[in-house]
Amino acid sequence: xxxxxxxxxxxxxxxxxxxxxLQDRLDALLAPLSAxxxxxxxxxxxxxxxxxxxxxxxxxIAMSAMGAKVLGVDVSAPMLARARSRDASxxxxxxxxxxxxxxxxxDLVFSRFGVMFFDDAAAAFQNLHNALTSDGxxxxxxxxxxxxxxxxxxxGRAIAPYLPSSDEAxxxxxxxxxxxxxxxxxxxILQDAGFSRIRIKSHEESLKVADTxxxxxxxxxxxxxxxxVIAELEGDKRAQALAAVEDALRPFDRGSGLHLDxxxxxxxxxx
Ligand SMILES: C[S@@+](CC[C@H](N)C(=O)[O-])C[C@H]1O[C@@H](n2cnc3c(N)ncnc32)[C@H](O)[C@@H]1O
Numbered sequence: 001x002x003x004x005x006x007x008x009x010x011x012x013x014x015x016x017x018x019x020x021x022l023q024d025r026l027d028a029l030l031a032p033l034s035a036x037x038x039x040x041x042x043x044x045x046x047x048x049x050x051x052x053x054x055x056x057x058x059x060x061i062a063m064s065a066m067g068a069k070v071l072g073v074d075v076s077a078p079m080l081a082r083a084r085s086r087d088a089s090x091x092x093x094x095x096x097x098x099x100x101x102x103x104x105x106x107d108l109v110f111s112r113f114g115v116m117f118f119d120d121a122a123a124a125f126q127n128l129h130n131a132l133t134s135d136g137x138x139x140x141x142x143x144x145x146x147x148x149x150x151x152x153x154x155x156g157r158a159i160a161p162y163l164p165s166s167d168e169a170x171x172x173x174x175x176x177x178x179x180x181x182x183x184x185x186x187x188x189i190l191q192d193a194g195f196s197r198i199r200i201k202s203h204e205e206s207l208k209v210a211d212t213x214x215x216x217x218x219x220x221x222x223x224x225x226x227x228x229v230i231a232e233l234e235g236d237k238r239a240q241a242l243a244a245v246e247d248a249l250r251p252f253d254r255g256s257g258l259h260l261d262x263x264x265x266x267x268x269x270x271x
Pocket of ligand 1: 057074
Protein backbone atom coordinates (compact mmCIF):
# COMPACT_ATOMS: atom_id res chain seq x y z
CA UNK A 1 0.00 0.00 0.00
CA UNK A 2 1.18 3.54 -0.66
CA UNK A 3 2.18 5.83 2.17
CA UNK A 4 -0.49 6.44 4.82
CA UNK A 5 -3.02 4.51 2.74
CA UNK A 6 -4.04 2.21 5.59
CA UNK A 7 -4.74 5.13 7.94
CA UNK A 8 -6.53 7.09 5.20
CA UNK A 9 -8.85 4.13 4.69
CA UNK A 10 -9.27 3.65 8.44
CA UNK A 11 -10.28 7.31 9.05
CA UNK A 12 -12.64 7.31 6.05
CA UNK A 13 -14.37 4.14 7.14
CA UNK A 14 -15.95 3.19 10.46
CA UNK A 15 -13.49 5.18 12.65
CA UNK A 16 -14.15 8.49 10.90
CA UNK A 17 -17.91 7.92 10.92
CA UNK A 18 -17.86 7.03 14.63
CA UNK A 19 -15.76 10.08 15.53
CA UNK A 20 -18.17 12.29 13.55
CA UNK A 21 -21.18 10.72 15.29
CA LEU A 22 -19.61 10.98 18.77
CA GLN A 23 -18.05 14.42 18.19
CA ASP A 24 -19.80 16.16 21.14
CA ARG A 25 -18.90 13.33 23.49
CA LEU A 26 -15.24 13.09 22.40
CA ASP A 27 -14.73 16.85 22.56
CA ALA A 28 -16.17 16.90 26.09
CA LEU A 29 -13.88 14.02 27.11
CA LEU A 30 -10.78 15.69 25.63
CA ALA A 31 -11.68 19.23 26.78
CA PRO A 32 -9.14 19.43 29.66
CA LEU A 33 -6.32 18.23 27.39
CA SER A 34 -7.47 20.55 24.63
CA ALA A 35 -7.39 23.50 27.03
CA UNK A 36 -3.81 22.66 28.06
CA UNK A 37 -2.66 22.39 24.43
CA UNK A 38 -4.39 25.60 23.36
CA UNK A 39 -2.94 27.50 26.33
CA UNK A 40 0.56 26.24 25.47
CA UNK A 41 0.10 27.21 21.80
CA UNK A 42 -0.25 30.92 22.74
CA UNK A 43 -2.37 31.66 19.67
CA UNK A 44 -2.26 35.33 18.70
CA UNK A 45 -4.96 37.24 16.80
CA UNK A 46 -4.01 37.26 13.12
CA UNK A 47 -1.83 34.12 13.35
CA UNK A 48 -1.96 31.87 10.29
CA UNK A 49 -2.51 28.42 11.82
CA UNK A 50 -2.40 24.93 10.32
CA UNK A 51 -4.46 22.45 12.38
CA UNK A 52 -3.07 19.01 11.44
CA UNK A 53 -5.53 16.11 11.60
CA UNK A 54 -8.20 18.61 12.65
CA UNK A 55 -10.90 15.92 12.60
CA UNK A 56 -14.32 17.34 13.47
CA UNK A 57 -12.84 20.81 13.91
CA UNK A 58 -12.98 21.43 17.66
CA UNK A 59 -9.53 23.03 17.95
CA UNK A 60 -9.86 24.82 14.58
CA ILE A 61 -13.04 26.45 15.90
CA ALA A 62 -11.33 27.35 19.20
CA MET A 63 -8.30 28.94 17.49
CA SER A 64 -10.51 30.79 15.03
CA ALA A 65 -12.40 32.22 18.02
CA MET A 66 -9.02 33.45 19.36
CA GLY A 67 -8.62 35.51 16.16
CA ALA A 68 -6.38 33.15 14.16
CA LYS A 69 -6.83 32.41 10.46
CA VAL A 70 -7.05 28.62 10.54
CA LEU A 71 -6.64 25.97 7.85
CA GLY A 72 -7.82 22.60 9.15
CA VAL A 73 -6.35 19.65 7.24
CA ASP A 74 -7.51 16.07 7.55
CA VAL A 75 -7.71 12.89 5.47
CA SER A 76 -11.17 11.95 6.79
CA ALA A 77 -14.16 12.97 4.66
CA PRO A 78 -16.80 12.16 7.34
CA MET A 79 -14.94 14.11 10.04
CA LEU A 80 -14.40 17.12 7.77
CA ALA A 81 -18.09 17.07 6.85
CA ARG A 82 -18.88 17.29 10.57
CA ALA A 83 -16.32 20.10 10.99
CA ARG A 84 -17.81 22.11 8.10
CA SER A 85 -21.33 21.68 9.49
CA ARG A 86 -20.20 23.23 12.78
CA ASP A 87 -18.69 26.42 11.34
CA ALA A 88 -18.77 27.10 7.62
CA SER A 89 -16.50 30.16 7.99
CA UNK A 90 -13.39 28.04 8.70
CA UNK A 91 -11.23 26.79 5.84
CA UNK A 92 -10.85 23.00 5.73
CA UNK A 93 -8.99 20.84 3.23
CA UNK A 94 -9.09 17.08 2.75
CA UNK A 95 -5.42 16.21 2.29
CA UNK A 96 -2.54 14.14 3.66
CA UNK A 97 -0.58 16.56 5.88
CA UNK A 98 2.55 14.43 5.38
CA UNK A 99 2.83 15.21 1.70
CA UNK A 100 0.55 18.14 0.84
CA UNK A 101 1.94 21.32 -0.74
CA UNK A 102 1.11 24.32 1.37
CA UNK A 103 -0.14 27.36 -0.54
CA UNK A 104 0.91 29.70 2.28
CA UNK A 105 3.31 29.77 5.25
CA UNK A 106 1.98 29.35 8.79
CA ASP A 107 2.91 31.04 12.08
CA LEU A 108 1.76 27.97 13.98
CA VAL A 109 1.41 24.28 13.15
CA PHE A 110 -0.92 22.83 15.79
CA SER A 111 -2.35 19.38 16.40
CA ARG A 112 -4.52 17.68 18.99
CA PHE A 113 -3.77 13.97 18.62
CA GLY A 114 -3.49 14.22 14.80
CA VAL A 115 0.23 13.62 14.15
CA MET A 116 0.74 10.01 15.33
CA PHE A 117 -0.63 8.33 12.22
CA PHE A 118 2.11 8.89 9.63
CA ASP A 119 3.84 5.88 8.00
CA ASP A 120 7.00 7.97 7.69
CA ALA A 121 6.95 10.40 10.62
CA ALA A 122 10.38 11.84 9.76
CA ALA A 123 9.30 12.84 6.25
CA ALA A 124 5.94 14.13 7.49
CA PHE A 125 7.59 16.45 10.02
CA GLN A 126 10.00 17.74 7.38
CA ASN A 127 6.93 18.66 5.35
CA LEU A 128 5.33 20.36 8.37
CA HIS A 129 8.57 22.22 9.05
CA ASN A 130 8.45 23.51 5.46
CA ALA A 131 4.93 24.79 6.14
CA LEU A 132 6.17 27.27 8.78
CA THR A 133 7.42 30.84 8.43
CA SER A 134 11.08 31.25 9.45
CA ASP A 135 10.00 32.20 13.01
CA GLY A 136 6.99 29.89 13.07
CA UNK A 137 6.23 27.48 15.90
CA UNK A 138 4.93 23.96 16.43
CA UNK A 139 2.66 22.77 19.22
CA UNK A 140 1.06 19.37 19.41
CA UNK A 141 -0.34 17.07 22.05
CA UNK A 142 0.11 13.28 21.86
CA UNK A 143 -0.40 10.33 24.21
CA UNK A 144 2.20 8.99 26.64
CA UNK A 145 2.47 5.15 26.87
CA UNK A 146 -0.60 2.97 27.50
CA UNK A 147 0.48 2.26 31.09
CA UNK A 148 0.08 6.00 31.82
CA UNK A 149 -3.30 6.11 30.04
CA UNK A 150 -5.61 3.69 31.84
CA UNK A 151 -8.62 5.56 30.41
CA UNK A 152 -7.74 3.92 27.07
CA UNK A 153 -5.51 1.00 28.03
CA UNK A 154 -7.71 -0.67 30.67
CA UNK A 155 -10.18 -1.90 28.07
CA GLY A 156 -7.33 -2.64 25.67
CA ARG A 157 -5.68 -4.95 28.24
CA ALA A 158 -8.98 -6.66 29.00
CA ILE A 159 -9.57 -7.66 25.40
CA ALA A 160 -5.93 -8.71 24.79
CA PRO A 161 -6.80 -12.46 25.14
CA TYR A 162 -9.26 -12.06 22.27
CA LEU A 163 -6.70 -10.65 19.86
CA PRO A 164 -5.80 -12.91 16.94
CA SER A 165 -2.50 -14.61 17.78
CA SER A 166 0.53 -13.34 15.92
CA ASP A 167 4.20 -14.28 15.84
CA GLU A 168 5.21 -10.71 15.10
CA ALA A 169 6.32 -8.49 17.99
CA UNK A 170 4.10 -5.40 18.08
CA UNK A 171 5.79 -2.25 16.76
CA UNK A 172 5.14 0.43 19.37
CA UNK A 173 6.01 3.15 16.83
CA UNK A 174 3.54 1.94 14.20
CA UNK A 175 0.95 4.57 13.23
CA UNK A 176 -1.62 4.76 16.00
CA UNK A 177 -2.51 6.63 19.20
CA UNK A 178 0.68 5.55 21.03
CA UNK A 179 3.22 5.97 18.19
CA UNK A 180 4.73 9.04 19.92
CA UNK A 181 4.70 7.65 23.45
CA UNK A 182 8.52 7.69 23.58
CA UNK A 183 9.54 11.33 24.07
CA UNK A 184 13.15 10.72 22.96
CA UNK A 185 11.89 9.34 19.63
CA UNK A 186 9.69 12.43 19.16
CA UNK A 187 12.60 14.73 19.96
CA UNK A 188 14.79 12.94 17.39
CA ILE A 189 12.14 13.26 14.67
CA LEU A 190 11.79 16.99 15.32
CA GLN A 191 15.55 17.54 15.44
CA ASP A 192 16.02 15.67 12.15
CA ALA A 193 13.22 17.72 10.58
CA GLY A 194 15.07 20.94 11.44
CA PHE A 195 13.11 22.15 14.48
CA SER A 196 14.87 23.98 17.33
CA ARG A 197 14.06 24.81 20.97
CA ILE A 198 12.20 21.50 21.31
CA ARG A 199 10.35 21.10 24.61
CA ILE A 200 8.40 18.01 25.66
CA LYS A 201 6.35 18.53 28.80
CA SER A 202 4.35 15.95 30.67
CA HIS A 203 0.73 16.81 31.43
CA GLU A 204 -1.66 14.59 33.40
CA GLU A 205 -5.45 14.79 33.76
CA SER A 206 -8.18 12.61 35.14
CA LEU A 207 -10.76 12.17 32.36
CA LYS A 208 -14.44 11.53 32.90
CA VAL A 209 -15.00 8.62 30.53
CA ALA A 210 -18.69 8.03 31.27
CA ASP A 211 -21.50 8.57 33.76
CA THR A 212 -22.17 4.85 34.22
CA UNK A 213 -20.35 1.54 33.83
CA UNK A 214 -22.67 0.46 31.00
CA UNK A 215 -22.00 3.71 29.15
CA UNK A 216 -18.24 3.27 29.63
CA UNK A 217 -18.31 -0.25 28.16
CA UNK A 218 -20.41 0.94 25.24
CA UNK A 219 -17.99 3.83 24.63
CA UNK A 220 -14.95 1.52 24.59
CA UNK A 221 -16.63 -0.61 21.93
CA UNK A 222 -16.82 2.42 19.65
CA UNK A 223 -13.54 4.34 20.03
CA UNK A 224 -9.90 3.40 20.58
CA UNK A 225 -7.80 0.24 20.38
CA UNK A 226 -10.36 -2.02 22.12
CA UNK A 227 -13.04 -0.98 19.64
CA UNK A 228 -10.97 -2.25 16.72
CA VAL A 229 -10.78 -5.73 18.25
CA ILE A 230 -14.36 -5.92 19.48
CA ALA A 231 -15.64 -4.94 16.02
CA GLU A 232 -14.07 -8.11 14.61
CA LEU A 233 -15.64 -10.45 17.22
CA GLU A 234 -18.98 -12.23 16.99
CA GLY A 235 -21.27 -14.35 19.18
CA ASP A 236 -19.90 -15.82 22.42
CA LYS A 237 -16.42 -14.37 21.91
CA ARG A 238 -17.84 -10.87 21.61
CA ALA A 239 -19.99 -11.34 24.73
CA GLN A 240 -16.95 -12.63 26.68
CA ALA A 241 -14.79 -9.71 25.52
CA LEU A 242 -17.46 -7.20 26.56
CA ALA A 243 -17.78 -8.88 29.96
CA ALA A 244 -13.99 -8.67 30.37
CA VAL A 245 -14.06 -4.94 29.56
CA GLU A 246 -16.89 -4.43 32.07
CA ASP A 247 -14.99 -6.30 34.81
CA ALA A 248 -11.86 -4.26 34.13
CA LEU A 249 -13.71 -0.94 34.30
CA ARG A 250 -15.90 -1.79 37.34
CA PRO A 251 -13.30 -0.69 39.95
CA PHE A 252 -13.42 2.82 38.48
CA ASP A 253 -17.21 3.10 38.97
CA ARG A 254 -17.50 5.16 42.11
CA GLY A 255 -21.06 6.39 41.67
CA SER A 256 -20.12 9.84 40.36
CA GLY A 257 -19.10 8.68 36.90
CA LEU A 258 -16.00 6.81 35.76
CA HIS A 259 -12.86 8.91 36.03
CA LEU A 260 -9.61 7.41 34.69
CA ASP A 261 -6.12 8.87 34.46
CA UNK A 262 -4.52 10.14 31.28
CA UNK A 263 -1.06 11.48 30.45
CA UNK A 264 0.05 13.37 27.36
CA UNK A 265 3.14 15.08 26.02
CA UNK A 266 2.81 18.75 25.21
CA UNK A 267 5.38 19.13 22.46
CA UNK A 268 6.56 22.57 21.36
CA UNK A 269 9.31 23.66 18.99
CA UNK A 270 10.38 26.52 16.76
CA UNK A 271 11.14 26.49 13.05
C1 LIG B 1 -7.39 10.90 16.97
S1 LIG B 1 -8.07 11.81 15.67
C2 LIG B 1 -7.96 13.47 16.31
C3 LIG B 1 -8.90 14.41 15.60
C4 LIG B 1 -8.94 15.83 16.17
N1 LIG B 1 -7.66 16.50 16.09
C5 LIG B 1 -9.44 15.81 17.59
O1 LIG B 1 -8.63 15.97 18.52
O2 LIG B 1 -10.65 15.61 17.79
C6 LIG B 1 -6.75 11.76 14.49
C7 LIG B 1 -7.04 12.56 13.24
O3 LIG B 1 -5.89 12.58 12.39
C8 LIG B 1 -6.32 12.45 11.05
N2 LIG B 1 -5.18 12.00 10.23
C9 LIG B 1 -4.57 10.79 10.28
N3 LIG B 1 -3.56 10.75 9.38
C10 LIG B 1 -3.54 11.96 8.76
C11 LIG B 1 -2.73 12.53 7.73
N4 LIG B 1 -1.73 11.84 7.16
N5 LIG B 1 -2.98 13.81 7.32
C12 LIG B 1 -4.01 14.51 7.89
N6 LIG B 1 -4.81 14.01 8.85
C13 LIG B 1 -4.57 12.76 9.29
C14 LIG B 1 -7.48 11.48 11.14
O4 LIG B 1 -8.30 11.50 10.01
C15 LIG B 1 -8.18 11.98 12.40
O5 LIG B 1 -9.10 12.98 12.12
